[in-house]
Amino acid sequence: MKKILLFSISLLGFNQIEAQNFSRKDSLQGGLREERTCYDVMRYNLDIKINPTEKSIVGFNEIIFKVDDNTSKIQVDLFENMKIESIIWKNKKLTYKREFNAVFIDFPEELKKGTTQTITFNYSGNPVIAKNAPWDGGFVFTKDKKENPWIGVAVQGTGASLWYPCKDSQTDEPDNGASMKVAVPNGLMNVSNGRFLGSTDLKDGYTRWDWEVKNPINNYDITVNIADYVHIHDNHEGLDLDYYVLRYNEETARKHFDNDVKPMMNCFQSKFGKYPFHEDGYKLVETPYLGMEHQSAVAYGNKYKKGYLGNDLSGTGAGMFFDYITIHETGHEWFGNSITSKDIADMWIHEGFTTYTETVFIECVKGYDEAIRYINGSKFNVRNDRPIIAQFGVNKEGSGDMYAKGALLLNTIRHIINDDEKWWKLLYDYSETYKKQIIDTKTVIDFFNKESNMDLTPVFEQYLTTTKIPKLVLSKSGGKLSYNWENVKDTFKMPVDIVVNEKTIRLHPTTSKQEMKIDKKIELENIEVKTKQFFIKIEKK
Template sequence: MNWMKSLLIAATLTFSFTARAQLFPHGEAFTRQDTLRGTITPERAWWDLAHYTLEVKVEPEKQFLSGTNTMTYTVTGQPQRMQIDLQAPMKLTKAVQNAEELPIEHDGNAHFISLKQEQVQGKNYDITFHFSGKPVVAQRPPWDGGLTWQKDSNGLPFIANANQGIGSSVWWPNKDHPSDEPDKGVLLKVEVPENLMDVSNGRLIDTQHNRKANTKTYTWEVKNPINNYGININIGDYVHFSEKYQGEKGELDMDYYVLRDNLEKAKEQFKDAKRMMEAFEHWFGPYPFYEDGYKLVEVPYLGMEHQSSVTYGNAYGNGYLGRDLSGTGWGLKFDFIIIHESGHEWFANNITNKDVADMWIHEGFTAYSESLFLDYFYGKEAASDYVLGTRMAINNDRPVIGTYGVNYEGSGDMYYKGANMLHTIRQLINDDDKWREILRGLNREFYHQTVTTKQIENYISDHADMNLEPVFDQYLRDVRIPIFSYTIKNGMLIYRWENTVKSFNMPLKVWVDGEEVWLKPTTQWQNKKLDPTTSALTVDRNFYVAKMNVMGE
């Protein structure tokens, strides 16, 4: 059936360019617009992003944006038309190269530019896109993406974007596909009313007062590659405080921007940021963006992982809006948003998926980082309690990996099923130093890169010195939870895996009358001789599996 499934996906991708909608194996319907957004089309394939200079004027009372994006790119293949993405109701009004306006063909959210200047392979070129309009207003950010236009307690505008799912093209024109990041970063120039401040990614390098217009323009510079959805604007009546962190790569600037009335609360609550940095540099390696600094910025929604400009809206309390997602009590030992969203600096911002179908790379590792934070400060048992507690959030409704080429994520289980899969793999490796080196090695091997699931799988298998392919297939591509079926009869343990992919052969730690025993079950029945007086078998709780005594307990 696997080859039939692959054939159906390939055929659907090809046909969806001309068909209005197609049905995929799990019942999802996709359109031409989904394919244009989620595929490396010929109009995207021949050029590589080098840099963005994004200039935007924000008019809060009108909820209106206008500006330009000057894009530098390298020609890497045979030139075609160029695809740029910008979603309605925003309008791409002009494209200019070498002082010459270029023809634009609009196709929904994709816009195709016909270039006039010769495009020589290996050379760099600039093109400037002009845009304006009222962007989509987020109804339930960060899950429902767009712009948020609110007022603070003093009646001043409080504005931010959150657009991971819907895409950065909801408010500015760009190459809106995760596989290509601007290698040399971004320069952001954001014009706001004189009485407000904009906080964006990277470092603040200039502030200009535009006295005639009664506005200010803040210029922020990002030197590292950055994923498009991580680029942000945050506008409000901010005040600033900061500290230095002596990290693995030297002195790191840690800056905090909060609404004026929340300064004292923030100075206390944001102590978790330095603790986060200490724990995650231990587990994952150096913070990946020393050149751009680290920021925590208050916003009018829960929070998101914008690179070097992590956003925060967790009401200055521990847990997830005061709740412990694990139900164990350990989730109240830290501010969920500070820890989780900052964990994405390593998994999402440093290591980024090439296709959103592999979003588990972002969310699975980062959900797991919550327990690693606890491990660092409170010990291994606390960490295990926490990650096991989050199993109650797993639905096993559809595969963790989504559908490729159509901008479609997998199940929300990517968070805590992903975390429990990683926790299970840690047990299989059975060497915490080795496991830590694998996590650090991932961030070293794929530093500032976009990756596929297979690259991550292969790296972990290679460095664990074991074939983990069946484990990844079971937890990422199947919805079933493995069942360890067994019985003990006349001093003989009879056991196998059930409810699994055909090749599943994951080793398992069990406790037989309190004694640790490692088994190597397959999908075929096996026997192991035990002491005739054996009365009890317990599966180690750290493995995300079920057990069934086929003869009853």
């Protein structure tokens, strides 16, 4: 698994997040207990057959793991609707107990710390079918317009154990990657993560397609994509670019991807570092659902349109020159796939940073002003319905505000730092420092504090753990301007810039009222607050 950096969330005051009632099932899926922490997954070798007519899976996952603590029992996860055929260790059938989606496996002898063990988990069944992928987890079994089967899967949040046995926790990824051998009916192709190793005709009406990932990989990133695909290959400065698209979309795809992918790679690699999974290559795979950040096999379903299915999520028009799904889902290769949150309660680490990559791409191509126009348009997507950070240990995500509000938080921090050279170096170093690691919010905040030489903790806490947007209150009496923050925690402090007579002045408000001298002739309504640079509200009185 990746190196895991764990800290106590309570140190940040995040224990103020309102607790909800969760079940034993939730804690089994989202929590850490000895049966999970006692072993470290080294590799998955998945070998399955998918029947499109029956919508079924049969096969096995070979799980290779290192024992971190002496144990005779481990937890592996598989949804309770899927059948366990057998679990084999050293040619012996193991006994197990199922509790909801958790499988507690007993060994006939104690496994010693430091040893490497292998189990073969044989299973079968009909996996959950998504009602509205990728927003709910499951398989999509459909057909293309030529009536060929077209199959995909998206399970982020719901759990990868929906369709294959694994340690279904973001705290553990296989150190040595994974192999995916997927047999599908002749005439169809399966595309999974990493490099294509070859195909084998099984002489039973099925062909097996073999793929391998050499890097650690999130459980929810492991994928299958089954269709009548054609393969388009390209290369950009030594990075393999591969596109797998429906046969009748080949010419459209060639032109469409050529417009965005290479400029995107130039931008992202300059701002965030070298593509993290160079050994596994980069792929876009056409899917029957909108998209998902499947590592080195990004799911693409934006129908070859600009924006988000032909619309600009920012409402400004600034997002209509690029394909949203290509840019956003690829941004996840750095933020989500390379840098991973240890608990989905911290998914803003994936989504906030990745949503910000859209703004970064616009700035690379169109400049600062267009980027600022785009990100400010996203303010209208912020609901402030609940905190961005959710409860830990119960497989619970926070508010969808993790996208737009998370990106606006980063834009605010950029302008707090007020030094673009320092900002871009910080973002680049953050991506490189925690490359292929599993982290939490405190790790992010500590890094930003150290590299900026500022105390940004109150800012992160305000935007991530409350639903309140800071309000700057301004009032004027004679030659004095008064200012303070409201709608914030008592400990909140954040600098903000105002413009007076075309001169930018930095204020350092707190919750206590402060004053500064100002020309008596200046009217309060003529004082501009830089709300495009800082995600705040204003009250002048």
